[in-house]
Amino acid sequence: MRAAVAISQSAEDPLSGLALDADHARPEPRDGWTRLRVHAASLNPHDVWTLKGVGHPAERIPVILGCDAAGVTDDGREVVVFPVWGDPARGGGDETFDPRRGILSEHFDGGLADELVVPDQMVVDKPASLSFAEAACLGIVWGTAYRMLFTRAGVKPGDRVLVQGGAGGVASASIALASAAGATVYATARTEEKRAFALAQGAHAAFESGARLPEKVDVVVDTVGDATWRHSLRAVRPGGVITTCGATTGGMAPSEIQRIFFQQLSIIGSTGCTRTEFDAMLRTVERTGVRPQFDTIAFDEIRTGYERLEAGDVRGKIVVDFTR
Template identity: 60%
Template sequence: MLAATAISQSAADPLSGLVLRDVPVPHPKPGWSRVRVVASSLNMHDLWTLRGVGHPPERLPIVLGCDAAGYDDDGNEVVVHPVLGDPDAGGGDETLDPNRALLSEQHDGAFAEYLTVPTRNLVPKPAWLSFDEAACLPVAWGTAYRMLFTQARITAGDRVLVQGAGGGVASAAIRLAVAAGAVVYATSRSEAKRAEALTWGVRAALAPGERLPERVDVVIETVGEATWSHSLKSLRRGGTVVIAGATSGANPPADLARIFYLQGRVLGSTGCTRGELVALLRLMEATGVRPVIDRALPLTDIHKGFQLMIDGGLTGKLVIHPSDPQS
């Protein structure tokens, strides 16, 4: 089967280490299941692997791709929960298992026609959700759900700022917060992406660093250095910043005086638990909210997809079809 595989890493030329090549069809070990992948989607995590960030070179080669939706060997439609971990080792939360791994970190990922995962990682795909939509959920939408509802515990009427409106997690956070009844503000360098965010229901879409009409209860932060100061300045007294990424850099000035004087909370967050993925699906069914999909590409065009991500040319998620979705 054809697979998109990372064979080397380069910060300057990450796509030089991405190759399409034939690999054997995997066979599940006891307690695992095989999935025929109908749809996957790109994540920044895939790009970080190719750049050598957070992924040791001794784990190469490895098939990339953290998200998957498809069929198990019994023909059931499934969504793959991408965190491979033991809930018992994490106090009931597999994301806190010290030995947890995201799909494609220690085990071949979803940019291939087939993959194998622990059977507990399979979640039934609802009939009302397409495979392309389902493939957008596990990493980006699951992360956004955990940030908003588990960590920040937002409720209807809360004021929420989402930095970097075009990204996968950010676009998901906007859609989910609006669906939950929050008043949402968003920022983006792109005028087109700000205009798109307005169609998603934000109260205002602003340029990075622009002053908000009011201070917010919660900031959803995935950009890092470029927006950190603005995030803290936009926060009300006692408000919360939830951070789950730092695409512009991970070492911003701390501004500790502002944090302690205003009694702000800074919370880290990662991908979701299996239970949170199920809860996300329930919320989507209840509200009708759906993922923002920029476009879908065949696996053979995956280099083009990565380049669009590198260039900042995506709004929402880019779906990858490892095989013909009609087959």
């Protein structure tokens, strides 16, 4: 079968460790695990972190990349993979707090292959109204955005929310979900074309990175890190919340502790989502009609797809069509 495999790690040249293997061994079925034929899988920055050796130990290489997939099981169910592997009991009732948690492609092979075998609890029926490509966009970025907004930051109807870097995967999901939930959503993005994309995703207004907003916001969603953190600290109202799940441009921006205590800000981290949140996110997508936006590429174009992610050339998601 075809598989996108991380065969080595390099911080300087991560894509040197990517092999697009056209003749990889098929995964064997196992008790308690489900095998699916992958129809679509999406690219995530996490794959590049794996290739860089960040958060993925060298002894777990080689591994098939891919944190998100949707397909059909051996017995004909149309499914999407819930990408978090963890034990709610070890996490005090929340699998994302399990100290041993991981996501698809960390502890076992990921979804960028013609076939995938995952623990049964990671297999979820695909909502009928979603295509395989749409479903393959949802696990990592939409699930994470749902938890950040509603569980961690407590976004409510009527809140004002700023989403930094609005064309990104988590960011565009955050715009769509917050807007569908009745928040007023402001977005920043680096180009006119990406600001138009953010507006199409449901933002009420879009601005250049760092621009002054019409009003202070209740919640900031910042996945960008160093490049936007200073702006995030100034955009939020006294007593407001900044929530983060990533730091694409680096994680060492000055924290400005005086501003945090004087303005009584809450800085809230978030990672992944629980199965309960994933199910609720799927229901939200079905019920509201909001959908991920994506470009589709073929298996042979995966390297170019990662180059685009690295260059910031993304609007929503990049999906690999495994039916071609």
